[in-house]
Amino acid sequence: GAVVSQHPSWVICKSGTSVKIECRSLDFQATTMFWYRQFPKQSLMLMATSNEGSKATYEQGVEKDKFLINHASLTLSTLTVTSAHPEDSSFYICSARVAREGQPQHFGDGTRLSIL
Amino acid sequence: GENVEQHPSTLSVQEGDSAVIKCTYSDSASNYFPWYKQELGKRPQLIIDIRSNVGEKKDQRIAVTLNKTAKHFSLHITETQPEDSAVYFCAASIRRTDMRFGAGTRLTVKP
Numbered sequence: 001g002a003v004v005s006q007h008p009s010w011v012i013c014k015s016g017t018s019v020k021i022e023c024r025s026l027d028f029q030a031t032t033m034f035w036y037r038q039f040p041k042q043s044l045m046l047m048a049t050s051n052e053g054s055k056a057t058y059e060q061g062v063e064k065d066k067f068l069i070n071h072a073s074l075t076l077s078t079l080t081v082t083s084a085h086p087e088d089s090s091f092y093i094c095s096a097r098v099a100r101e102g103q104p105q106h107f108g109d110g111t112r113l114s115i116l
Numbered sequence: 117g118e119n120v121e122q123h124p125s126t127l128s129v130q131e132g133d134s135a136v137i138k139c140t141y142s143d144s145a146s147n148y149f150p151w152y153k154q155e156l157g158k159r160p161q162l163i164i165d166i167r168s169n170v171g172e173k174k175d176q177r178i179a180v181t182l183n184k185t186a187k188h189f190s191l192h193i194t195e196t197q198p199e200d201s202a203v204y205f206c207a208a209s210i211r212r213t214d215m216r217f218g219a220g221t222r223l224t225v226k227p
Contacts, residue, residue: 034215043205043219044160093159104150105215107159 003027004096006108014116015086021079021111023094029074030096034105035067038091050077084115118143120208122218130226135196137221139206140188146208149182149189150215154203163204164191196225 003026011019023033031052036044048058048069056069066088068080077096081088091112095105119142129135141149147168152160166173166180166189173180177196182189193200203222209215 041222044217046216103148104162104165106162107152109159110157 002106004030004094004106004108006094006111008111009109010112010114012114012116013084016083017115019081019084019113021081021092021094021113023077023079023096023108025075025096025106028096028098030077030098031074032097033071033077034095034097035069035077035079036093036095038093038110040091044093047079081113084113086115089113089115118146118208118210118216120206120216120218122206122221124221125219126222126224128224128226129196131196131198133196135193135200135223135225137191137204137206137223138188139190139208139218140186141208141216142187143208143210144184144187145210148209148215149180150207150209151178151180151191152205152207152217154205154220156202160205193223196223198225198227201225 005024007022033050035047038044046059047062048056050056050069050071052071052074058064071077091110093110095107097103097105122139150165151163153163154160164178164180166182177194179192201224203220205220206218207215
């Protein structure tokens with residue numbers, strides 16, 4: 001159980017393109033989803049917390065107009081990197097959690113984004 | 117907010133030896149401490165977790181200890197195998213809020 005599906009797994013696109021990444025909880029309802037960015041050989045950096053039916057909470061330093069997050073249902077959250085540039089190239093990974101105290105986060109497989 | 121520190125950043129052990137990774141946290145209200153294993157290019161996988169009402173938890177070759185007073189917790193891997201080689205992350209969570217991750221430890225088990 002607790003499977004999180006993330007698509008696409010790999011994206012290569014030109015500078016200026018907007019890219020949408022989907023995160024789905026397949027067998028549970030996730031009231032909260034999280035979006036992380038991970039640079040090579042570094043830790044997971046929390047970008048934002050996505051709550052179903054409300055606006056996402058962004059971490060300090062993360063541009064909310066650059067990284068649009070939508071959590072329209074209990075099983076789907078999307079991250080859109082708008083007008084992507086080479087510096088946005090990274091590994092983006094989502095996680096989802098059931099809203100009960102002390103529950104672990106379950107991660108998607110991640111999306112490797114390369115902006116040319 | 118919560119701050120999690122993890123040591124060491126890299127750890128190399130001989131197959132069969134034990135490996136210990138340590139983390140400290142800053143917020144005494146944190147009550148949930150998971151450990152994740154991430155292999156290269158893959159998702160972090162939960163390997164063990166502990167809640168603040170427990171001091172130790174063991175699952176086969178993996179154990180986690182928690183010292184609430186000192187605000188630190190540790191991952192112990194015994195009889196290490198080459199397939200244990202990966203990056204390990206600790207994390208701390210307060211109730212229903214988000215988790216804060218440590219910087220990670222790259223474990224290499226030499227055959």
